[in-house]
Every structure is written in structure tokens, then in C-alpha cells.
Amino acid sequence: MTLTGQMLIGQHPLRGSGTAFRAINPATDTPLEPAYAGGDAAHVEQACALAWAAFDTYRETSLMARAAFLEAIAEQIEALGDVLIERAAAETGLPRPRLQGERGRTCAQLRTFARTVRAGEWLDVRVDSAQPEREPLPRPDLRQRHIALGPVAVFGASNFPLAFSVAGGDTASALAAGCPVIVKAHNAHPGTSELVGRAIARAVAACSLPEGVFSLLYDSGYDLGIALVGDSRIKAVGFTGSRSGGMALCRAAQARPEPIPVYAEMSSINPVYLFPAALAARGDALAQGFVASLTQGAGQFCTNPGLVVAIQGPALQRFVQVASDSLQHCAAQTMLSPGIFQAYQRGASALADHAEVAATGKAAQGPNQGQARLCVTQADAFLANPALQAEVFGATSLVIACTDSAQVRQVSEHLEGQLTATLHLDEADLADARSVLPLLERRAGRLLVNGWPTGVEVCDAMVHGGPFPATSDSRTTSVGTAAIQRFLRPVCYQDFPDALLPAALRHDNPLLLRRLLDGQREA
Amino acid sequence: MTLTGQMLIGQHPLRGSGTAFRAINPATDTPLEPAYAGGDAAHVEQACALAWAAFDTYRETSLMARAAFLEAIAEQIEALGDVLIERAAAETGLPRPRLQGERGRTCAQLRTFARTVRAGEWLDVRVDSAQPEREPLPRPDLRQRHIALGPVAVFGASNFPLAFSVAGGDTASALAAGCPVIVKAHNAHPGTSELVGRAIARAVAACSLPEGVFSLLYDSGYDLGIALVGDSRIKAVGFTGSRSGGMALCRAAQARPEPIPVYAEMSSINPVYLFPAALAARGDALAQGFVASLTQGAGQFCTNPGLVVAIQGPALQRFVQVASDSLQHCAAQTMLSPGIFQAYQRGASALADHAEVAATGKAAQGPNQGQARLCVTQADAFLANPALQAEVFGATSLVIACTDSAQVRQVSEHLEGQLTATLHLDEADLADARSVLPLLERRAGRLLVNGWPTGVEVCDAMVHGGPFPATSDSRTTSVGTAAIQRFLRPVCYQDFPDALLPAALRHDNPLLLRRLLDGQREA
DSSP: OOOOOOEEETTEEEOOOSOEEEEEETTTTEEEEEEEEOOOHHHHHHHHHHHHHHHHHHHTSOHHHHHHHHHHHHHHHHHTTHHHHHHHHHHHOOOHHHHHHHHHHHHHHHHHHHHHHHHOGGGOOEEEOOBTTOSSSOBOOEEEEEEEOOOEEEEOOSSOTTTTSTTSHHHHHHHHHTOOEEEEOOTTOHHHHHHHHHHHHHHHHHTTOOGGGEEEEOOSSSHHHHHHHHSTTOOEEEEESOHHHHHHHHHHHHHSSSOOOEEEEOOOOOEEEEOHHHHHHHHHHHHHHHHHHHHGGGGOOTTOOOEEEEEOSHHHHHHHHHHHHHHHTOOOEEOSOHHHHHHHHHHHHHHHHHSEEEEEOOOOSSTTEEOOEEEEEEHHHHHHOGGGGSOOOSSEEEEEEESSHHHHHHHHHHOOOEEEEEEEOOGGGHHHHHHHHHHHHTTEEEEEESSOSOOOOOSSSOOOOOTTTTBSOTTOOSSSGGGGGGGEEEEEEESOOGGGSOGGGOTTOTTOOOOEETTEEOO | OOOOOOEEETTEEEOOOSOEEEEEETTTTEEEEEEEEOOOHHHHHHHHHHHHHHHHHHHTSOHHHHHHHHHHHHHHHHHTTHHHHHHHHHHHOOOHHHHHHHHHHHHHHHHHHHHHHHHOGGGOOEEEOOBTTOSSSOBOOEEEEEEEOOOEEEEOOSSOTTTTSTTSHHHHHHHHHTOOEEEEOOTTOHHHHHHHHHHHHHHHHHTTOOGGGEEEEOOSSSHHHHHHHHOTTOOEEEEESOHHHHHHHHHHHHHSSSOOOEEEEOOOOOEEEEOHHHHHHHHHHHHHHHHHHHHGGGGOOTTOOOEEEEEOSHHHHHHHHHHHHHHHTOOOEEOSOHHHHHHHHHHHHHHHHHSEEEEEOOOOSSTTEEOOEEEEEEHHHHHHOGGGGSOOOSSEEEEEEESSHHHHHHHHHHOOOEEEEEEEOOGGGHHHHHHHHHHHHHHEEEEEESSOSOOOOOSSSOOOOOTTTTBSOTTOOSSSGGGGGGGEEEEEEESOOGGGSOGGGOTTOTTOOOOEETTEEOO
């Protein structure tokens, strides 16, 4: 299982012609072999041509065949064994147990989508039967199903080298929908990407699917990604990363002759509300829980609690004190890459320019180690300075002290769109919580009570999304089974004979779907 | 029921301050009283402020209350009586029976959405129960519902002064989703718009809803519409009209600090395929049916059959001959407005520059009467000239003669996105049809066999949408009950106590919804 540094154009490993780059072990700041040479416009062309050629066949694979393919990918990833964990650890600085857990999550996610594909609810089959006798005009027979949008470009994320990368949620949901996928690997973990990409390619071959169902491309810069989004055969884009990166892809997608949807998950500071009764009753425990959530994984989560909102007073002072005491004992942690570490340093330092630093974690003991940080400011200052809302990707958070519950609402109205908002409350806080809840529903994709936002369950009810700039499209989620809907569009078939209808729409309902038949859901 | 020329800011009639304009009776080219003065930025501000103030209340109205409101609108429109039909006929040149039918469709559409609201499937409730004992981590209780996006800007369309205008499909589906609506009236039928707007306002009052649920604005130009789309409190846009108009709104929506979705239905030429066996067996009947569909309502339908694709030969020649004979006897028909008539003249004449004119209808007998026209060209010419794909809004169509079935597929691959594609076929054509079907599924929202694309049923299975440029968002439909999904986004509630949960998500399921509960659909 030697790494080759090669891209995958369908089943064909191919060395790029562009600038070569190597992964950096962030724990040691040393480069890792082999070198990965980026692809160029010709590689984009080849991958897109293969994906397009595969599309009509792949999107009409049976539910069983497509589900089996997703499961085969999971098996192939598991078959990589420790090699995958070793390489991912070297490339990301993430601890092995975390990566083993993430591998489990990634494979479980693929299997969850296999179940979703088999169940077939995503087809959203609707049938309105013909009414030939209707006056003044007869009604035709109308049948709707959903079909795949087309080949999808997926950009691997840095912070989940497995679960949000080559075989991550975007890839799994796009493949589940029937879309071929072309992945632009994240530069920080090219070796992990190669291993997983080869696992997917093996699953493609094992399932006798057209090779264009999956390709994997590298680039040392941004040109290839922009070219990929600009290719007319790409019909949607999945991305998790920075606001600037996501917006660049959105612009590229809108500038095409045929604009396409971009699902970019970009920026969130995940406000945590501490309501008065809860803060008074268990402020110390909340402070401990908060620091644990903040510093977990060096704070490198989209749902990291970057903002705490509460009414000022002794209880909040004590919360800050206990949190500060706890934070001071937190060891600095190796961040995912030198680039992310440097961005963290800049962001944390910019925040400290505008807010009081209540505490910092232990000093770094090695390269690229991020120090946790807790800042405090008054709501007036927060409301006056948009810079205080900028996401600092890492273990830094800002406590906002409000004068009263009216100011809590004012701060809430001032917030940009978020992935999550968390409410810590007791029985006596319910009225206060009710008054702020509508504001938060308008601003976040997931609302939590008495928990912490880190930890995103892969299930039917999950929403990992939210209003801009949390994502570029609040109508969807990038985690959970509803993510399949991002890559589908409805098609209506009018007065089709059974001989031409897809199986999902045939009169005898061979897939045993629970259709919406003449306005009634079938049992 | 005297017309006032006033806008409606919530419940308040208000005269605009901008340039005054009058509707033109296209049949006589005479202006109609009263004058309508356009609104300005201050009116946009007032309407948006009211809509925003109404949003949190309106989006949480009960399913029953919201459905009753939609039904009340239908009743208020019906209560307008003949005044509405008279004014609409004067403003559009459309025959009274057509307008009576359209009123019936409009009110039926509102009642259909009322039923959809009550059924509650659009909430897409998903529940994943807590698993406190799960290892290595407990699973929280996760519940998802859909909520309204926010206030929606709706642009009235010219060609359906009732069904796609002030109380048309966009308004009905946005109100059904829980979104306040601000309509920018179409300039061609301001009086019809005022009557319907006042009917909606009366329904708002009768249902004791916040007045900001509905406002109606006028403008003689484009500034107000662009200002409306640019307002931060508007969260989505519905539009039916020209490609240039739709694209201008898309650009305005993307240029906002917070981009928002635009559902623009813009341009479609609706190819009709005549397969060999069907053409040989019943070419004359097909020609008659084609001309009837083409000339209905002066061809002013988004789904007008603007393109016919068939293999050259005697059968196609005869089809063209019979269609030409029939078309020559078609009277010229008054078009909706002088502007639309002039655009039709330009478009039909541009098409004639590049294709042979096989037939024209009878000459105009009055102002703004469009003459039907049938053109013919070879596939090679069509493939070489993108101008031949431009929509000519009116009763003009182009027949493309292909050398063989391979060229039929080539033409199909060359087509832009469409609202519809129609296949006329007999048993012997099935294999041919099968080979072109995947291409058409990728290009159109609705596929028809042995029918005509005009006539769009309002039902569950309808898709009135399609890939760009048919619409700006192929993932949705603007007709049929699935249109409600355009104005919704998912929100997840984690570990919420029942006391804070919305009714749709409470543990005892008081709305009796068929939830997706722990992966199983409830019976």
C-alpha cells in the first residue's frame, strides 16, 4: 500500500504536471513523502468527460446496487487498516483514537446512506392518476420522481480528513443521490486522500460501475478547483472550509453560463446562551463543560462554541473565573496544518485587540500548537464592532456580558447566520428562552438545550447547516440523511406508458414505495 | 369597488410618489384609468419592516389557521365578482372565459395549498430518539422540522394576470410555507393587481393576522423591484418572466451581503419530438393538435411548443404542410401588452432571418395582434446557430428536420434547459424514445407522451421547472404542491424539553403527523 503521489482519473492513476507539494507533519513541521503534483485543465477535462459518460448509467442503478456500492466503499476503507490511521495522524496531528473514531463515523455514514437509498423515500414519488372524464378538461396521468443533478465536485475539508473529505458526507450523499463525484483533495492530507480515493476506486471496480463515477484530483493552489467548478458537466459543488474559499466557489458557480448550486459550509461561531437560573444553579459545571467543548480537538470544529452570551453579574463573573482557571491548565494542541495554526494566531490576536483576555491555555511545547484563549467583552462593544463576530477557527471563545435580557435579544438579532445555537436553562428560564427562541430559529440550523454544540450526529433529524454565512444554502444540511436532497431535482412524467417509465413510477409500484397517490400517502 | 391607483402597505392604501403609469388596453391601444404611481425606497422600507414584524407570528400560525387564511383569500377573490374579470380582460386582451377559468384555477390553487398545509407533510418531521446508554457516547434526542425562510418578494407575471400574479402560485406557496409576501405588481395589469391585492388584505384582516403578511407595490420601472430584492429582510424571490429580468434579479440577490434564493422561471422553447412510427401513422392529427397548442392564447404560455424535432422525409413534409394549412387559417390574436407584442414581432422576425417561413397566420385586424408563424430549418443549421434556440414568446414555432435518429440525439444534447419535452410515439418508436429519454430527463422538468405541453395541472406530481435557463433553480417547481418547499429550511432541535418544542415536534405528536421516527415512517 505504498503511496504513489498520483491522482485518479476514473480507474487510471496519473501523475500531475503541476507544482509538486508534500504534506507537512504539523507536530514536527517536517514534510512527508511522496510529493503530489497538481493536475491541470487537461485532467479536469478527462475527469469531467468520464463523469459525464458515467452519469446516465450510474443515476439509473437500482437502489440495491447503489446501496451495495456505498457499503463496498466502507468495506474498502476498513480494509486499509492501520495504514490509513498512521498516515492521517502524520498529516493532521490528530490523535489516533480520534481518527479511529472518525473512520468509524465515515463508514457508518456510508452505510446509513445505503439504508437511505434502499428505503427510497428520497425519490419522493407522487402520482396523480388520470381523470379522463373530468370537466372541462380531462386530467392526464402525472408521476413525479427525483433524479440526480449530475456530476458533483467535492472539496475535501481540512478538519475531518476522513468524515468530511474524500469519502465524507458530501461524497456519500452525492453518490447516494446518483451523482458521479470528482474530489479535489485537500492539500493538507494528500496521502490520506490517496488511500481513501483508491479504496473508492476499488469499490467502483468491484461493483462493475462505470469508472467515471469517481475521480480524485490534486492541486497545489486554487486554479484546478475553479476550473472544475467552471466545467459545464459539473452540476453541483460541495465544500467545507473558509468563508473566503466558499465565497470564491459561489462566485465561480454563478459566473458560469449555466449557474449551479454550491453547498458551502463556511463560518459559524455557535453562540451559547447561559440563562440566569441555570447560570446561578450550576455555573461551575457549565464552565467546565464549556472549556471541554471549546478545547476538544484543538477547537477545530465548525460547531466550536466561539461565543458565550449571558447577563452580567456575579454569576457570570464566577463562570468566567472557573472557565479561566480550567482553561489555564489546558495544554496547547497541535493544529491541523501550519496554515491553520497561523490563521488561528492571527484571529486570536485580532480578537484580543478588541476584547479583554480573561485566560490563555498552557504555552506551546512544539510547532503549530494552538493555545486556548478566553476573551470577555461588553455587549455594547460587540454590537459596535463587526470584527468581533469573525470566526476564529480554533480553541478561542468570547464571552459577551449583557446588561439585561433585552440586550441578550439585541445581541441575538445582531448575529450572522450560525450552524448552531445552544441554550443552557433551568425551569425558571423558560420564559426568557421562549423570547429568544424565534430569533435563534431564524439564525441557526440546530438549536440545543443543555448540551454542547460539538458532536454532530449522523442521523435523519440532523441539520448541519444554517443561514448565511454558516452555509451558502440554508435550505439543506451537509450531515445526516437529508443531505441526499441537495443533489436531486424533480422530474414529472405525463401520460407515460409503463414501458417507458422508470421502475419507481410504474403502475404496479415494483419498488414498493410509499407513494403520495392522489393526495394520500400510501400505507 | 372603484380602483384607487394606490399601493397597499399592509392594511394601508397609499399613493406612490413616482412616475405615474396607466394600464393599456391592448385590444384598442388606449390607456385605462386610474393612474398608478410607483413606490420608492421608503415604501420598500415600510413594507419590509411590516413583513419582518409579522414574520415570527405568521410562521407559527397553526396549520388550521394558515389553511383557513388561504381559503379566505380564495373567497375574497371570488367575492370580487365580474369586476375582476372585466378589468383583467381590459388590461390583458384575454377572453373572458379564459379569465374565468384562470380565476377558478387561482382559487383552486389556494385551496390546494390549504389542504397541503393541513396535511403537514411539508414539515418533514424527523425524530431520532435519545439513546442515553449508547457507547462510546450517548445519542441526544434530535428532532427536525421545516420553518419558513422569511418574507418573500413576488413579481407578478404578465401572461397569467391571476394564476401567476398577485395571488398566484408563488404567493400561495410562500404564504402556505409561513412567509409574508410583498408583491411587486406587473405593470401591464395594475388594476387587476389592485383588486386581488385588496382581496388578500381583506383576508388578512378577517383572519386577524398581522398586517405585514401582505403588501402590494407598484413601479413604472425596475428600481423598486431591485431595491426590494436587496432589502436584508427579504429572504427569497419568486419571479416568472423574461430571461433578462430573471437574471437581473439573480444578480441582485447574489450581490447582497447575505445572498438569497431566487426562483425565476424564465425561458423555455419546449421541444416536441415526433417519432417516425407516430408521424407516419397519424401525422395529420399531430399537425392539427400541434397548431391548436401553438396558437392557444396567442401562444403566450411558458410551455408553448416552440420547437418540433423529427427525422426528415415525406411524413415530416406532410406534417409541415398540414400544419401550415391549418396555421394559415388562424386569426391573429391580441397579445397581452404592446411591449409583449413588439417583442414578439422582433423575435419572430429574427427567427425568420435564419429559418424558412413555412406559414403565417391571418393578418392582424387591430392593434397588438400577433400573427402565428411556423418556420422550418435543418438540424445542421440549428446546431450551428445558438440564436435559433432563443425563446419567441408567442405563437411561433420552429420545425427541425434531422437526417437520422443520431442527429435527433445530437439536437437534444444541444438544447438548453427546458420546462417540458414532449414525445409523440407509437409502439414501434419505443426503442428510439428510450435512447433519447435520458437526454431529455437531464434537460427538462416535465416529460410528456402523446400530449401537448400547454396546460399545467396544479397537483402533487406536477413539475413546472427545469434546468437553466428554464428556471434559475432546477431543484424545485413553481406549480403544484411541491412548490411550498422552495420557501422552507430545516431546523433541528436537540434535547429540547416539550415545553419549548413547537407542536409539530412534541413527544405526544399532537398534530398527528406521520413522522420519520427512528428511521421508520409512522403509519
